[in-house]
Amino acid sequence: MGGEPKLPTTSLTLLFIIFFSLSTNARFTPPDxxxxxxxxxxxxxxxxxxxxxxxxxxxxxxxxxxxxxxxxxxxxxxxxxxxxxxxxxxxxxxxxxxxxxxxxxxxxxxxxxxxxxxxxxxxxxxxxxxxxxxxxxxxxxxxxxxxxxxxxxxxxxxxxxxxxxxxxxxxxxxxxxxxxxxxxxPNELVPDSATTISPPGMFTGVSAYDLQVVHRVNVGGPTVTPKNDTLSRTWMSDSRGYMVFPKGEKVVSVDPSVINYPVGGATALIAPDQVYSSAASMADSGVSVPNFNLTWEMNVDPGFNYLIRLHFCDIVSTRLNSLYFNVYVNGLSGVNGLDLSTLTSDLAMAYYKDFVINASTVVKGVIRVQVGPSDLESTTPNAILNGLEVMKMSSSAGSLDGLFSSGSNSRGGSKRLPMTITEATGVAIGVIMLLVLIFSLIRRKNKARGWDEGGNSFTSWFLPINASYCSTFLSSKSKSKNGYSSVLFSKVGLGRSFGFDELRDATKNFDESAVIGVGGFGKVYIGEIEEGKKLAIKRGNPRSSQGMNEFQTEIELLSKLRHRHLVSLIGYCDENNEMILVYEYMANGPLRDHLYGSKPALPSLTWKQRLEISIGAARGLHYLHTGGSSQGIIHRDVKTTNILLDDNFVAKVSDFGLSKTGPALDQTHVSTAVKGSFGYLDPEYFRRQQLTEKSDVYSFGVVLFEILCARPALDPTLPREQVNLAEWAMHKQRKGVIDTIVDPIIAKTISSESLIKYVEAAEKCLAEYGVDRPSMGDVLWNLEFALQLQDASLQLDPLVEDDTCKGKTKMVASEDVKKDEKKNNDSDVSILINDDSGVVMGSPLFSKMEDIEGR
Incomplete structure (x- = not known):
């Protein structure tokens, strides 16, 4: 390390490289x-x-x-x-x-x-x-x-x-x-595609975005001024606080004249010789097996996607194929086993790689780039980085400033409508005038019917549920004692009309100790009404616009949907300028808490319970896709925190704030900005921004492995190759050793036939392309088959499950025991709504739910 590398090339190849290097180092002359x-x-x-x-x-x-x-x-x-x-x-x-x-x-x-x-x-x-x-x-x-x-x-x-x-x-x-x-x-500075980090894949359409260069760093070298850059750029030295662990860094440099540029790859326009001729490599850590990463951190504005360009040039090796290392961005795997020799076919050959990271992966306004050895058994484990650039991508609102950022992933974020400012202003004024006219007419009609006496209706929040709902609003003449129609909302499917005083008493005047969730819409309370019946009460905040679109979507969907495996909307309250929705209470809370992470830990679910819960959730999703509406409904945020369990451990799908109506008969997909939860997100949807029912199928495949392995979909505390559950499980399945990552609590209770059928269903869900994935109906059939195989194995050996459950909580058929469990569960408190705007658990009554996280 540290000296000039020997270049194993023939004379003819060397002459060509020198010629090409000279041609690519010609100074760029800008036309403008x-x-x-x-x-x-x-x-x-x-x-x-x-x-x-x-x-x-x-x-x-x-x-x-x-x-x-x-x-x-x-x-x-x-x-x-x-x-x-x-x-x-x-x-x-x-x-x-x-x-x-x-x-x-x-x-x-x-x-x-x-x-x-x-x-x-x-x-x-x-x-x-x-x-x-x-x-x-x-x-x-x-x-x-x-x-x-x-x-x-x-x-x-x-x-x-x-x-x-x-x-x-x-x-x-x-x-x-x-x-x-x-x-x-040069237009070549911004190619059209880049690698995505999570989910792994390719992002196309980068060239449609406008960019802001936030950081440009010469790693391992001094500051490069415009005088030494072909495009008059400045490259800051990483000695200016970018390197997190300077003692782990060994600076390596060679004469810039030995740097070569491959045909069709990096050029001096991408980065100058001075960047590729210096690098940071791993210093001698003083141990036989260095197991650390070189780490750089850069502050950025949250709410934007970023294009990250990493520059590499192997100036540390003395022979080909001797340097293998991994690349990570914000704790997620970018490249495993990067081998520059294979990519460039020579030493001291410039190479760069582009990554796009979603705004959701930018935590606390920091981007972290790491490189570390992938082969710790090598005689000299090492990793290098020569330069890095971080570029902010314009938002879908056409902005590179935070106030206007939407955090969207939509392609072509910088594309503006071909409309002049005058035309745009005229259209905007016309739309505003039309809205004012419409709402003034509605207000006049409502006032004529006494609707402004004592409170506002849903229309006061500008939440038009749909045309038929609005017509019901305007045509109803029956009023309750508060001046509202007691029949009105039952006609549109919103269920029982609760009085504000009734819900205030149920929550002890909306006491903070009854709060089980807080989001942009407001708060969720546990409430108890007549005869001790418990409800989950979501109280909207009309002064907060955050989360209101998701709130409206949930109203629209739940007012139309009824299914045993979907969380039910019980009723509403529309008095005193309030917007309150009331849901059935799910005594056993989110599925995730019964798999891992709850404090205190909950009793483990048996394998049969997990199968039944999987089947219940699959039935709920199958109903959404096929029976929820004429076009079907895509949930778009399937995960274990959105699968809730009632007092009998019946699974019900919840949180429809991000749901979308499926494509029409003459369409194959719904074009929309990417939303969802990382770790569960369909990679094809992420790449193409084209939503289909198969996006839910992919997410459900992750859920199935989460149920099987009892670990999070993403766990950055694990070794790099294990961070992403979907990738790790598929890797184990391909090797035929999936049984090694099964939750040890249930491992000995699962029949081999049931496990094979279950994993087969999960594996098919995680196919890279949606057309290769099964429908939810097919997934449901496979899961029911897996349950039948498990039941058949228990009939052959009825003691298998009981033997492995000794010392643990077991599910038995006795009705008395079920009643006792229900009684005990009634004393526990759980959460019903995991809102997309995040959940803050502040009440000691709900301490066991404190690990729940929103999107």
């Missing part, structure tokens, strides 16, 4: 090249040779004739120090407009530093920066006087023959900018 030093009285020449035009010479690009400048010589140190010495200030909305001679990818670089001005305090400036086609770059942006010089870099896909950059000050404020670069970039 606008460099402006805002507020500067003269041109500014940087040490890399680039000339930034003075602001007066650039005024032809501006929409304003105002010339308000700021300047100062006391500017913090920076590689681009001269550009921060002056600034232009805008009192009103102002536009820079540039002609585009070569449409395609362009770098947009903005420089900000709040300089002193006698009349304008730039530290108080608040403004928005966006493009002419609606891409928000900065929203309500401000810069602090104590901050360092701020640099923002974007990669924007320009499709027209001009480009406008709009600075919009907040009311009674102003905007400023120190320097602007608008420069053509």
């Amino acid at each position: 090249n606008y460099l402006i030093d805002c507020g500067s009285p003269q041109n500014t020449i940087l040490d890399d040779g680039r000339t930034f035009k003075s602001d007066p010479q650039s005024v032809s690009f501006l929409s304003t004739d105002e010339n308000i400048f700021a300047s100062s010589n006391s500017v913090p140190e920076s590689e681009s120090l001269p550009l921060y010495k002056t600034a232009r200030i805008f009192d009103t909305e102002s536009v820079y407009k540039f002609l585009v001679f070569h449409p395609g990818r362009h770098f947009l670089r903005l420089y900000f530093h709040p300089l002193h001005h006698p009349e304008y305090n730039l530290t108080t400036a608040v403004f928005t920066v966006k493009t002419d086609d609606g891409l928000v770059l900065l929203h309500d942006f401000s810069a602090s006087q104590n901050s360092d010089c701020l640099f923002k870099e974007y990669l924007i896909n320009v499709t027209s023959d001009d480009f406008s950059l709009i600075f919009s000050p907040l009311k009674k404020s102003f905007a400023f900018v120190n320097a602007i670069e608008f420069v053509s970039a």
